Amino acid sequence: MLLKDCGKPAFSKSTISRLAHLGRAIDHGASPLVFDDGFVGLNPPTESEVIYDAPSTYTRDRPATRSRKRRSTSSRSRPTGEAEPFSSAAIEAAYGTGFRLLVRHYKAISYEDEKGLWVVIKTRPLGSDGPQAHFVIALPLRKEIWPKAWAFSVANGRRQPFPLKHTNFPDASICAFTRESKAWTPDDGILPLADHYSLWAVKSWHRWLLGRWPGRQIGVGAHYRRQEFLPDEWCGCDSGKRYRDCHLAADSLVSNDFAINEFENLFHTPYATRTVPKSILRAADTRWKVIPTLQEIYQPHSRR
Numbered sequence: 001m002l003l004k005d006c007g008k009p010a011f012s013k014s015t016i017s018r019l020a021h022l023g024r025a026i027d028h029g030a031s032p033l034v035f036d037d038g039f040v041g042l043n044p045p046t047e048s049e050v051i052y053d054a055p056s057t058y059t060r061d062r063p064a065t066r067s068r069k070r071r072s073t074s075s076r077s078r079p080t081g082e083a084e085p086f087s088s089a090a091i092e093a094a095y096g097t098g099f100r101l102l103v104r105h106y107k108a109i110s111y112e113d114e115k116g117l118w119v120v121i122k123t124r125p126l127g128s129d130g131p132q133a134h135f136v137i138a139l140p141l142r143k144e145i146w147p148k149a150w151a152f153s154v155a156n157g158r159r160q161p162f163p164l165k166h167t168n169f170p171d172a173s174i175c176a177f178t179r180e181s182k183a184w185t186p187d188d189g190i191l192p193l194a195d196h197y198s199l200w201a202v203k204s205w206h207r208w209l210l211g212r213w214p215g216r217q218i219g220v221g222a223h224y225r226r227q228e229f230l231p232d233e234w235c236g237c238d239s240g241k242r243y244r245d246c247h248l249a250a251d252s253l254v255s256n257d258f259a260i261n262e263f264e265n266l267f268h269t270p271y272a273t274r275t276v277p278k279s280i281l282r283a284a285d286t287r288w289k290v291i292p293t294l295q296e297i298y299q300p301h302s303r304r
């Protein structure tokens with residue numbers, strides 16, 4: 001059975017309250033740090049009302065030691081903590097060092113592919129007693145082709161894809177930054193990518209459970225903004241104003257036909273067809289035992 005969207009995940013009261021505090025800080029311009037296992041925290045906690053049980057140091061300088069072993073579930077998979085090189089020399093050259101650095105900070109499994117590497121990362125962005133976010137990341141050997149990743153929320157035994165807000169068209173892969181922002185480039189490697197996704201997961205949970213995307217965001221075109229932006233969120237033009245004080249009035253004057261046409265010209269796909277590929281849902285459903293090939297995932301308009 002493939003995953004179905006069964007409504008909102010159930011989080012504990014303390015998790016919701018941590019999410020709310022974190023969201024408020026991000027919405028007011030705080031730049032959280034990401035710690036081991038993707039824990040998102042503010043350090044130092046300068047926002048007067050935000051108090052976390054965040055680790056006292058930024059652990060990137062002091063990597064955690066982890067020797068957690070996971071039984072291989074496929075001949076292509078390798079467990080966290082394993083230090084041997086990848087069997088493919090090309091993958092080793094492209095991602096060997098980056099993956100070994102990643103597993104010092106995250107629980108991760110990798111799967112070698114003819115065209116690159118799959119990495120599945122299990123994170124706890126809201127702390128060790130909070131929900132998990134799992135990321136499945138496709139890393140092509142050819143670095144001019146950018147990674148794609150999908151996120152699943154795992155709480156109380158329920159595993160669900162994250163909502164579509166701030167995912168790409170048409171495959172609903174995570175959109176955690178724009179290329180133009182240079183917040184991440186392929187030379188930065190897998191670890192900072194995992195950090196970006198962990199922060200994205202916190203923002204997405206915040207919108208899902210508390211009704212609002214916290215912090216600055218990018219969103220082009222009237223149709224997209226009208227579909228996804230709430231008046232109280234930051235405007236997608238990055239003016240530093242709330243949507244209601246910026247593009248909302250102008251967007252509301254644009255006709256539906258014009259807005260939809262503009263969207264399809266910008267994104268080369270209809271708004272409503274965005275969906276996670278079935279092969280990725282199956283991968284999550286099998287707990288990462290059945291992983292698609294990179295080729296399947298990068299084929300345009302793949303729906304398998």
Ligand SMILES: [Zn+2]
Pocket residue numbers: 235236237238239243246247
């Ligand atoms: Zn605007």
